[in-house]
Amino acid sequence: MERKLKMLGDEACRSMAAAGSLDELNEIRVRYLGKKGELTQVLRGMGNLSAGERPRIGQAANEVRAVIEEELTARTSALKKLVKEQRLRGESIDVTLPGTPFPRGGKHPLNLVFEEIQEIFLSLGYSIADGPEVETDYYNFEALNLPKDHPARDMQDTFFVGSETLLRTHTSPVQVRTMEKTAPKLPVKIIVPGKVYRRDDDATHSPMFHQVEGLAVDRRITFSDLKGTLDLFLREMFGPETRTRFRPSYFPFTEPSAEIDISCATCGGSGCRVCSHTGWLEILGTGMVHPRVLEISGYNSEEVTGFAFGMGVERVTMLKYGIDDMRLLFENDLRFLQQF
């Protein structure tokens, strides 16, 4: 009897090991452990045994049952794992197919550059100021030391909308407007991004373009501070290897005035088509705020000094992205805009 039980157990384990599916396993379970299963049959036949044999055989039968059940659990989980693995293998996808498209979109490159310039100056403690695009002659010219009939008015060919009103030719009027509002408090540290207008239209000029103006006014602001600030800005903007060159220039609202060149990134300064073979690119105009402008704006020019600067955002954008025709910036061809 005991031998039969053991054989039964071995047989069950062998067939479970050979079982290839959960169904087969289930059949095996039914065959041995089911109501009419072989082991069950054996146990049922225990009644015929002597009282002395019964506990021994009973124990042996339970042991066999335990072995079969243990094996059954192990095999079931192994087979389940196998089945899942098989299923997952069948579910594989082509991971190289393109992802579900999200709508693309983007900011205009001019505004990307605006934001970049702004961030640099915000971190230097400059606030952002704003002013009207249609200006008075007073703020656009006179308060900036450009009286009527001043020959330097020719530097900026102007659109007029009335006898005393015009489209601002630069963002500089905001200098005066801001100082008027702030004086006599100090310091004034602003930058002014905005649209400006001049009567010019070709591959390098647009009748509407963008400038960023900057102004720092305080006690003891020096030309050397102007140099340091703009040198820092330009290296932040164009990379640490950028070299700067300051040339004397002329703006009626600054004295001394300067034009700043940066080393040409295309050729590294050795001269190429981009920099007209000079190795330098003109990038911004600057200078110490003219004492008359300070006085007009409500400051004592003996006590207070300052510097101002202005740059064309189109030019910076074109240099930054290697754009060779300014008109592209205003055509708004989507295939152009999608590149930024």
Place this chain on the structure above:
Amino acid sequence: MRVSYKWLQEFVDIDISPQELADRLTLAGITVEGVIELGKGIEKVVTGRIESLATHPNADKLMVSSVNVGTENLQIITAATNVREGDVIPVAIEGARLASGLVIKKAKLRGVESRGMMCSGQELGIDPKTMASEQAHGIMILPPGTALGKDAKEILGLDDFILELDLTPNRGDCLSIIGVAREAAALLGRSLKQVQPRFSELPERIDGLFRVDISDVDLCRRFSGRLIKNVHVGRSPLWMQQRLRSAGIRPINNIVDVTNYVMLELGQPMHAFDYNLLKDGHIIVRRSRKGEKIVSLDGSERSLTPDMLVIADPSGPVGIAGVMGGLATEVTEKSVSILLESAFFNPISIRRTSKSLGLRSEASLRFEKGIDIGGCARAADRAAQLIADMGAGDVVSGIVDNVPLPIQERTVTFRPTRATYVLGVEISGDEALRILKSLNFSVQDSGENMLVTVPTYRVDVNLEVDLIEEIARMYGYNRVPDTLPFGQSTRGLKTRQQSFIEKIRCVLAEAGLYEVVTYSFISPRVFDNLNLPAKSTLRNTIKVTNPLSEEQSVMRTILLPGLIEVLSRNYSRQVRDGAIFEIGRIFYPQAEGHIPDERPVLSGAVMGSSSASWNRKPFEMDFYYLKGVLEKLFRNLGTGEIEFRSDTAHTSFHPGRTASLEAGGERLGILGELHPDVAENFGLPEKVTAFEIDLNILMAASGRPVSYINLPRFPGVERDMAIIVQQGIPSSEIFNVIRLAGGELLRSIQLFDIYRGAQVPEGFQSMAFSMKFQAEDRTLTDAEVSERTEAISRDLAHKFNVELRVK
């Protein structure tokens, strides 16, 4: 201004190359745009005389010449028609190289040997515009006495370099050779070579022959005159012609050339009158009288106005002061006596006159920037000297030099300590003194307060800070150290509007729209293209007085047309799908004398579909797409409720597919599909949807503080409901009824389906809602929820007469 390197060297010894000089000048503020080598590449071109000229045996249009080049006679075949026997010309001999790079070789032309080529000015790199018309395209003919066999480059002054200056408007003094030489001398630490003009004069005195009265002393502060007799008007010497050409001026005749030469050399514009045509030898400098006219040198009759200054004789104007002379008193070949004028006129007056006459001349250009009032007489003397030296006339003794008001010396107080304060670099008194002296400023007291006298030609220097700039540019801007301002530190801030706009830009870019930038000025015709009624307030624009074109002649009162044009341009370039936005200002006129009201607005437009993909169908970018974008934007900005109301009145939009937007009862903007006619007007297909929003109003409605609401702790109950309702009832009204009837237990409603078609009667639609009920303090019972849904059904039925299907 074009400056000859050789001419400069007459005034200052320069021992650096033209390019080095150009760099030094540029870094001192006299910007040199370029250095041009005249006669570059030209080799083996010599002077030769045509000894004989005969027709070519085998060709009608060719001539066979014998040209004496000093050492031998060369047989040269030429097609030139402007040469005669005896003419001296530039000859390119065998192996010669011309400006174009052309190399001359011995050749046979129609069987006859030719050993060189006669040259035109152009072939030698001379700008035809600076040559007399008969010579501009033919062979260049040199003066008869020119030595033969000499290097033509030297003879023609082509062994020179030209510095092209790009001067700032304050440096009118450098519109002259002497001015640039002064700068070069200061930079190189050299002294300026300047000699007083010397020449012999006739015994006869000018006093009885010529006088000048200045009536308007505010406009003419000096008039110097020289009289020349026995004038022989003819060609000026070659060197003078070449000097003028190098500056881009065409030689005319010896007298005119001298006046131009002096202008280039000294910066003093001059004019020569035919003395015998001046009535009574009397010049009056006065404002023009009403109705006066003059025929200027260019042959046009000009009407003069009383604010213009004229040079007149007792019979009337003979010249427009500082702008252009009169034709009647022009120097011609017949002239025997001439009057040379060298004067100082008020810069503003000259500027106004030349502007209003539309006449810009080399003279007016200099006068309006302010010339050297101290140099008028010297310039007249220099002109007299040149005329005498070239034997073109005899100088009458003496000069008339009328200076109605004394010329005041300008003095400026200068403190080296102030220079140090402004520049941020130590400027010692000695350094300042050295620099100022090198620029011919005279300094009286060299202590803490220097009294600096400004040379008369430096009209740009008036204040101490101007002197500080002089110090800085000579010291070298690039030697000034780089520092950062110290003092009270500040925090960089954006205005609320800037942050707001930046946020919008980010949200819309994220949502798939591309930002565009269009011009603020538009064509007034776009209002017609937008089908706007004649009385639309949008047509009340600010007009640009002097636009570049009609297309850019009014300031926009609406952003939309700019965006539609962008879509249209893209569409015509086969970009058929597009979603764009712009943030910009619109301009509304205000009362006369006031600047306009500038309002920031946001506009967007879409056409076509989203991009297709292998796993997603493209969707149409229509009204609901753009509305969704706006809803996302509003949510991100934290606006209060924005209402979309059907708007059938706006003529630019589809009457059935347009909504006006309101925020807190204020009109925020519009969203809609363009009217098909408008789309067509702009060359676009139907189904372009666009919006425009006033950003001030949006900003006022935005930025609601976020306040946390407790998460639900008790389960909710969902119920679906479908209703069949007449088409045309705005869903917002249905929502309102449901919300009201649902009460506070109704947490959310979602419209998940709209169906028209089978089983739904014509003119009706089925709308399916999913509603969620939830209470904060308990689990809802079925009865409670049913009570609400029944209330909803009842109200809907009552209000819209709907048929219900509740699930």
